[in-house]
Amino acid sequence: MINFDYIRTSTAKAAVEAKAKSASSQFIAGGTNLVDLMKKGVTSPEKLIDINSLPLKQITADAKGVLIGALALNSEVAENAIIKTKYPLLAQAINAGASAQLRNMATVGGNMMQRTRCSYFYDITMPCNKREPGSGCGALQGQNRMHAVFGTSEKCIAVHPSDMCVALAALDATVHITGAKGDRKILFTDFHRLPGDTPELDNNLSTGPGGQKGELITGIHIPANSFTKFHYLKIRDRSSYAFALVSVAVALEISGNTITNAKLAMGGVAHKPWRLSAVEKFVTGKTATKETFAAAANMAMEGAAGFGQNNFKIKMGKAAVAEALLQASQKI
Amino acid sequence: MPTQNKNESRRDFLKKSTALAALTIASPVLTKAGENDEKIAALFEQMPLRLEVNGVAHALSVEPRVTLLDLLREQLHLMGTKKGCDHGQCGACTVHVDGKRINSCLSLAVMNEGKKITTIEGLANGDKLHPMQEAFIKHDGFQCGYCTPGQIMSAVCCVKEGHANNAEEIREFMSGNICRCGAYPNIVDAIMEVKKGGQSL
Ligand SMILES: Cc1cc2nc3c(=O)[nH]c(=O)nc-3n(C[C@H](O)[C@H](O)[C@H](O)COP(=O)(O)OP(=O)(O)OC[C@H]3O[C@@H](n4cnc5c(N)ncnc54)[C@H](O)[C@@H]3O)c2cc1C
Ligand code: FES
Ligand code: FES
Numbered sequence: 001m002i003n004f005d006y007i008r009t010s011t012a013k014a015a016v017e018a019k020a021k022s023a024s025s026q027f028i029a030g031g032t033n034l035v036d037l038m039k040k041g042v043t044s045p046e047k048l049i050d051i052n053s054l055p056l057k058q059i060t061a062d063a064k065g066v067l068i069g070a071l072a073l074n075s076e077v078a079e080n081a082i083i084k085t086k087y088p089l090l091a092q093a094i095n096a097g098a099s100a101q102l103r104n105m106a107t108v109g110g111n112m113m114q115r116t117r118c119s120y121f122y123d124i125t126m127p128c129n130k131r132e133p134g135s136g137c138g139a140l141q142g143q144n145r146m147h148a149v150f151g152t153s154e155k156c157i158a159v160h161p162s163d164m165c166v167a168l169a170a171l172d173a174t175v176h177i178t179g180a181k182g183d184r185k186i187l188f189t190d191f192h193r194l195p196g197d198t199p200e201l202d203n204n205l206s207t208g209p210g211g212q213k214g215e216l217i218t219g220i221h222i223p224a225n226s227f228t229k230f231h232y233l234k235i236r237d238r239s240s241y242a243f244a245l246v247s248v249a250v251a252l253e254i255s256g257n258t259i260t261n262a263k264l265a266m267g268g269v270a271h272k273p274w275r276l277s278a279v280e281k282f283v284t285g286k287t288a289t290k291e292t293f294a295a296a297a298n299m300a301m302e303g304a305a306g307f308g309q310n311n312f313k314i315k316m317g318k319a320a321v322a323e324a325l326l327q328a329s330q331k332i
Numbered sequence: 333m334p335t336q337n338k339n340e341s342r343r344d345f346l347k348k349s350t351a352l353a354a355l356t357i358a359s360p361v362l363t364k365a366g367e368n369d370e371k372i373a374a375l376f377e378q379m380p381l382r383l384e385v386n387g388v389a390h391a392l393s394v395e396p397r398v399t400l401l402d403l404l405r406e407q408l409h410l411m412g413t414k415k416g417c418d419h420g421q422c423g424a425c426t427v428h429v430d431g432k433r434i435n436s437c438l439s440l441a442v443m444n445e446g447k448k449i450t451t452i453e454g455l456a457n458g459d460k461l462h463p464m465q466e467a468f469i470k471h472d473g474f475q476c477g478y479c480t481p482g483q484i485m486s487a488v489c490c491v492k493e494g495h496a497n498n499a500e501e502i503r504e505f506m507s508g509n510i511c512r513c514g515a516y517p518n519i520v521d522a523i524m525e526v527k528k529g530g531q532s533l
Contacts, residue, residue: 001397003377006379006440006442028440031438031443032435035399038397039418048396095504098420099508100433100495100505100506100507101423101433101434101435101508102508104433105435239507240504240507241507
């Protein structure tokens, strides 16, 4: 790892100001993604700005919903009483990710900002348009078993690896951001982006390969809801401690046997958490039967296209959507 | 290419710090060391760090890039904590920071200012082994032993967190510790016994 300067900050303002002073600086929270990438030489910031002392760890609820501080640990969120009772989908998704140790380090903001696990992105001897724009995409015709089937471009077929973010996309969360120009809020589903011609930009805070605008995520707001049935289904190569091949987050309201409200999103299939809005509309008003779920699953995977090794994700995605809907509908 | 710029600016920095060394201290040792970029860099890029390891307070000086794992092993010579993968993928480096289990290979040492660290060396009470250590011996919870310090540190927290209520839950919440020898069934048995024993850990 190339050495760097390191400073600690204790307010959001100081962190943002420090970031503005040095273009090649990066915030560090849990470090579980950034330190890994620095060891691999994928990114080499000249300065790290430690934001762990910022007062952004609180989880506070009111009638409108819950606000989770950007520095709340993944484990703290998953164990929080409010989250476990009112937003169990989020707790389940977080616990499906990484390991107990990593969740004790990983923060909500860091989880959102984590980079893809594409092996070409990670290997600096390989071409990767995300890491080095213009160098080509190794995965397009190479090892692409883990890669995207939705929203891809000729430049990049990487997926966003987060589980937590899939639940947040389904739950209509909003991201709270602060920067030199003040505060702003953005819908969670608009936070991450598709690769298009600029795969070096992961999300709305990115400026280039590894660079960020200098804005800081301060928290996530999830609006209150009356979903009673939830499920996060994650399919992976081993039963724990592995990234998703495909995952599905489902939240349902069911009255009698009729679905009155539904939210769905998928992970492991795109450059961003993949919200299934058309499927939500389709199932609303229908009875919660296997036939409905099978039709919903077909609809979910319409337009999906594989790149060879990942073609299996289309069939797997269908099965996963149907199964997640079934599991959610059977929750008591 | 950004890497090249980076090297140039680093070289600039090194030149400046060498000049600074000559100006301010003018020590023959330093001027000689100036021939060696790495040594000079090491002298000028260190930070003070205070932390407590197994109840002992330390005032250290470290480069920001040193991980907690490397600090423990190389500066404090506590070799019990193992380096398996160095990338958060195996759990061999598990230690407790302020009572929470973490992967020390992905934590920069400087991020642990003022924290209390416990390693496998700090678990026993003098000659009296910790109940989890006893249980691993009793249940044959290891073969080669490489993953064992990490397993035991992780297992203690697994019980304390309340995630050891049944075998399935233990397997899920211990999944961050890989054992290439496959001692898993015995590790689960050891943890179940400690959980049932109900001692304060
Ligand atoms: C072996 C392994 C397995 C894993 N498995 C999974 C898995 O199955 N599922 C899953 O979802 N994740 C998994 N992860 C990823 C893990 O969840 C992320 O590494 C973690 O969430 C990152 O959070 P952090 O706080 O450690 O971020 P850091 O590493 O500290 O930071 C990551 C990035 O976010 C930026 N950043 C951090 N906080 C903020 C903020 N508040 N505002 C703006 N920018 C910020 C940093 O500048 C940096 O660029 C795994 C990781 C490892 C190492
Ligand atoms: S050495 Fe830290 S997880 Fe493997
Ligand atoms: S005992 Fe050998 S790796 Fe676990």
